[in-house]
Amino acid sequence: xxxxxxxxxxxxxxxxxxxxxxxxxxxxxxxxxxxxxxxxxxxxxxxxxxxxxxxxxxxxxxxxxxxxxxxxxxxxxxxxxxxxxxxxxxxxxxxxxxxxxxxxxxxxxxxxxxxxxxxxxxxxxxxxxxxxxxxxxxxxxxxxxxxxxxxxxx
Amino acid sequence: xxxxxxxxxxxxxxxxxxxxxxxxxxxxxxxxxxxxxxxxxxxxxxxxxxxxxxxxxxxxxxxxxxxxxxxxxxxxxxxxxxxxxxxxxxxxxxxxxxxxxxxxxxxxxxxxxxxxxxxxxxxxxxxxxxxxxxxxxxxxxxxxxxxxxxxxxxxxxxxxxxxxxxxxxxxxxxxxxxxxxxxxxxxxxxxxxxxxxxxxxxxxxxxxxxxxxxxxxxxxxxxxxxxxxxxxxxxxxxxxxxxxxxxxxxxxxxxxxxxxxxxxxxxxxxxxxxxxxxxxxxxxxxxxxxxxxxxxxxxxxxxxxxxxxxxxxxxxxxxxxxxxxxxxxxxxxxxxxxxxxxxxxxxxxxxxxxxxxxxxxxxxxxxxxxxxxxxxxxxxxxxxxxxxxxxxxxxxxxxxxxxxxxxxxxxxxxxxxxxxxxxxxxxxxxxxxxxxxxxxxxxxxxxxxxxxxxxxxxxxxxxxxxxxxxxxxxxxxxxxxxxxxxxxxxxxxxxxxxxxxxxxxxxxxxxxxxxxxxxxxxxxxxxxxxxxxxxxxxxxxxxxxxxxxxxxxxxxxxxxxxxxxxxxxxxxxxxxxxxxxxxxxxxxxxxxxxxxxxxxxxxxxxxxxxxxxxxxxxxxxxxxxxxxxxxxxxxxxxxxxxxxxxxxxxxxxxxxxxxxxxxxxxxxxxxxxxxxxxxxxxxxxxxxxxxxxxxxxxxxxxxxxxxx
Numbered sequence: 099x100x101x102x103x104x105x106x107x108x109x110x111x112x113x114x115x116x117x118x119x120x121x122x123x124x125x126x127x128x129x130x131x132x133x134x135x136x137x138x139x140x141x142x143x144x145x146x147x148x149x150x151x152x153x154x155x156x157x158x159x160x161x162x163x164x165x166x167x168x169x170x171x172x173x174x175x176x177x178x179x180x181x182x183x184x185x186x187x188x189x190x191x192x193x194x195x196x197x198x199x200x201x202x203x204x205x206x207x208x209x210x211x212x213x214x215x216x217x218x219x220x221x222x223x224x225x226x227x228x229x230x231x232x233x234x235x236x237x238x239x240x241x242x243x244x245x246x247x248x249x250x251x252x
Numbered sequence: 253x254x255x256x257x258x259x260x261x262x263x264x265x266x267x268x269x270x271x272x273x274x275x276x277x278x279x280x281x282x283x284x285x286x287x288x289x290x291x292x293x294x295x296x297x298x299x300x301x302x303x304x305x306x307x308x309x310x311x312x313x314x315x316x317x318x319x320x321x322x323x324x325x326x327x328x329x330x331x332x333x334x335x336x337x338x339x340x341x342x343x344x345x346x347x348x349x350x351x352x353x354x355x356x357x358x359x360x361x362x363x364x365x366x367x368x369x370x371x372x373x374x375x376x377x378x379x380x381x382x383x384x385x386x387x388x389x390x391x392x393x394x395x396x397x398x399x400x401x402x403x404x405x406x407x408x409x410x411x412x413x414x415x416x417x418x419x420x421x422x423x424x425x426x427x428x429x430x431x432x433x434x435x436x437x438x439x440x441x442x443x444x445x446x447x448x449x450x451x452x453x454x455x456x457x458x459x460x461x462x463x464x465x466x467x468x469x470x471x472x473x474x475x476x477x478x479x480x481x482x483x484x485x486x487x488x489x490x491x492x493x494x495x496x497x498x499x500x501x502x503x504x505x506x507x508x509x510x511x512x513x514x515x516x517x518x519x520x521x522x523x524x525x526x527x528x529x530x531x532x533x534x535x536x537x538x539x540x541x542x543x544x545x546x547x548x549x550x551x552x553x554x555x556x557x558x559x560x561x562x563x564x565x566x567x568x569x570x571x572x573x574x575x576x577x578x579x580x581x582x583x584x585x586x587x588x589x590x591x592x593x594x595x596x597x598x599x600x601x602x603x604x605x606x607x608x609x610x611x612x613x614x615x616x617x618x619x620x621x622x623x624x625x626x627x628x629x630x631x632x633x634x635x636x637x638x639x640x641x642x643x644x645x646x647x648x649x650x651x652x653x654x655x656x657x658x659x660x661x662x663x664x665x666x667x668x669x670x671x672x673x674x675x676x677x678x679x680x681x682x683x684x685x686x687x688x689x690x691x692x693x694x695x696x697x698x699x700x701x702x703x704x705x706x707x708x709x710x711x712x713x714x715x716x717x718x719x720x721x722x723x724x725x726x727x728x729x730x731x732x733x734x735x736x737x738x739x740x741x742x743x744x745x746x747x748x749x750x751x752x753x754x755x756x757x758x759x760x761x762x763x764x765x766x767x768x769x770x771x772x773x774x775x776x777x778x779x780x781x782x783x784x785x786x787x788x789x790x791x792x793x794x795x796x797x798x799x800x801x802x803x804x805x806x807x808x809x810x811x812x813x814x815x816x817x818x819x820x821x822x823x824x825x826x827x828x829x830x831x832x833x834x835x836x837x838x839x840x841x842x843x844x845x846x847x848x849x850x851x852x853x854x855x856x857x858x859x860x861x862x863x864x865x866x867x868x869x870x871x872x873x874x875x876x877x878x879x880x881x882x883x884x885x886x887x888x889x890x891x892x893x894x895x896x897x898x899x900x901x902x903x904x905x906x907x908x909x910x911x912x913x914x915x916x917x918x919x920x921x922x923x924x925x926x927x928x929x930x931x932x933x934x935x936x937x938x939x940x941x942x943x944x945x946x947x948x949x950x951x952x953x954x955x956x957x958x959x960x
């Protein structure tokens with residue numbers, strides 16, 4: 099067992115974990131933050147996307163120990179003071195979700211896209227979200243939601 | 253007050269955007285153990301030995317279930333079709349590659365995965381075949397199950413041979429669609445908790461809690477009331493969660509054997525084979541027409557793959573029975589047995605694969621006749637069902653053609669292939685007709701008026717992305733005359749009134765009708781008790797003692813189903829750009845106009861249709877469960893190798909809702925929209941590819957190598 103200390107959604111957490119514990123299972127099983135989903139186990143679907151020091155990463159492809167000393171934001175940490183993040187609100191209002199399973203990862207990836215480039219074009223949004231699959235499949239409204247959130251931030 | 257038709261944002265939206273929505277695997281119970289499947293690497297034969305000795309010595313490993321030590325189920329593992337035959341370690345037979353042959357159970361997920369990797373399987377392989385062509389000679393007719401009823405394998409009217417002889421132009425071609433895999437984003441998952449030796453609670457990722465309840469009760473020889481199945485959110489399904497598969501029984505068995513609650517999620521590679529898929533099809537089309545375009549013969553013969561041990565028939569040739577006016581029609585279904593997992597219903601089962609063949613053939617006929625493809629379809633518009641010789645409950649296909657063509661700009665299409673280019677790309681336009689049955693199955697619901705004037709409405713359907721929580725609330729609010737905020741709709745629990753499977757575009761029509769009827773009944777009862785308008789409901793309940801007033805109702809199809817053919821219709825238009833040097837195809841635009849009875853919520857309806865249309869892009873260009881014939885196994889078994897449309901593959905998707913009133917189809921006037929967006933979409937794209945390149949691709953997916 100190894101000790102890890104991770105700042106998750108602003109709060110410092112310390113746990114003894116097995117070195118082979120994946121970050122996604124640390125979040126889901128140890129911390130009960132089940133909004134981060136497991137879709138493919140191999141880094142292709144993006145359902146497990148979280149922000150690691152602000153960068154969108156696939157938490158199924160990282161060990162918990164790799165997050166030691168770093169900061170993780172999950173979907174549960176996006177709302178502030180009971181108020182939804184603009185991206186969350188936009189996904190709801192623009193109907194950028196159906197079954198909702200890809201939604202948390204999609205939202206966090208979208209946050210990072212706008213963080214890097216608040217004026218991302220439609221094509222840049224589509225390419226930026228290429229690593230987040232939606233099978234239902236709501237890509238059209240997802241892009242609209244990201245655009246709406248960008249508009250609001252300006 | 254009117255809520256139906258309002259584009260109300262999803263009531264489950266906040267839960268889904270904040271991570272609060274709880275899917276099956278996320279239910280936590282103290283003492284939980286974790287199970288991981290071990291699957292076969294041979295496609296046929298017997299398991300001689302499962303060596304779990306090393307695995308069981310590892311710390312935290314609770315058990316490894318094998319064909320030798322797994323509990324014997326006291327009851328049968330299969331019920332009436334379409335319940336599927338499953339493999340629950342009850343014998344040593346291997347029927348397909350990736351079949352479960354052991355289950356590792358440990359106190360953590362990591363330890364269970366590790367144990368599963370350490371299990372050694374020794375098997376005796378037998379000769380297998382997974383190639384449709386190899387067994388085509390042994391194809392046999394088989395009746396189908398579609399929309400919850402049995403349909404004959406073959407139907408015919410007139411004399412197709414004569415119709416072909418009399419034709420001025422003929423198209424006789426074979427089309428092929430590959431095996432595909434549903435791949436919902438949420439892998440199948442089950443949590444099994446034995447509350448007592450004969451009482452089981454299961455959280456399952458399913459499209460039908462009642463099927464899961466029945467299967468478990470039957471297998472464990474318990475009254476069905478002793479099995480409680482809960483599914484509040486399902487992360488996509490598309491047919492793959494319509495039947496309780498092997499892992500559901502295995503999870504309950506594992507929980508029983510280790511004496512702890514057990515949770516199991518399939519890993520993505522496990523989803524290729526043991527939980528269904530769209531079968532490989534080979535379809536022969538023969539069309540004949542007069543010079544003016546009127547059809548004289550329409551023959552659609554389909555052969556689709558199924559497993560050795562169970563039957564699924566892909567209803568490819570069903571729409572040929574109802575879609576076009578033609579005096580001579582034949583429609584036939586054959587099955588071909590292979591050493592594969594049993595295929596199953598997959599979004600627009602039958603219609604998606606079948607419309608690719610039929611609508612491609614019509615496009616070829618249009619070329620042969622030198623007619624516009626849309627005009628050809630208009631010339632053969634069926635005013636009544638051509639085989640059943642009866643009216644449609646409603647049909648607005650002409651309006652779909654007109655509206656779709658106008659929005660798409662069909663008049664800009666050049667009939668000659670390779671005639672248009674844009675920025676170095678070949679531009680092509682194609683179209684196809686879409687049709688999907690207006691299904692309706694018996695459904696029950698309850699409605700309860702509380703003393704505070706709020707209502708609770710329940711039915712055991714599922715939220716799989718369809719928007720059930722939202723539309724049912726709208727239907728209920730309307731019928732009760734309440735604002736939507738005062739109505740709660742709850743679902744996904746086997747203790748609720750029984751609903752049909754949430755699949756086949758059945759659900760909104762059926763449960764919507766049940767909710768409508770039960771809320772009308774409750775309103776009537778409250779009015780009899782003295783209520784005058786919704787504002788007085790609370791007072792009436794309080795005056796009667798304060799206990800909630802409850803009504804239960806059932807909606808069921810009747811004799812009208814024999815008098816009318818019920819179909820939703822649509823028209824799909826595609827514009828593609830093809831790179832002349834690389835053969836890469838991009839779908840620049842998809843426009844689909846659909847008429848499916850009453851629209852309960854335009855926002856949700858549009859998103860269902862868009863989803864279906866994007867599935868058409870996947871079917872046309874990407875999706876293929878590729879078998880290694882020697883190993884008998886799907887080798888494209890993750891989301892890197894099995895390609896689904898990604899955001900960057902999608903450009904403009906425009907669904908159009910065409911108004912349609914249907915007073916016959918069901919009390920809610922609804923024809924479901926979950927599937928129809930996929931129908932015809934792949935054909936429209938393939939026809940556009942022909943228009944762009946002059947190359948007719950009759951086998952999907954259309955990959956660049958086909959166009960070079």
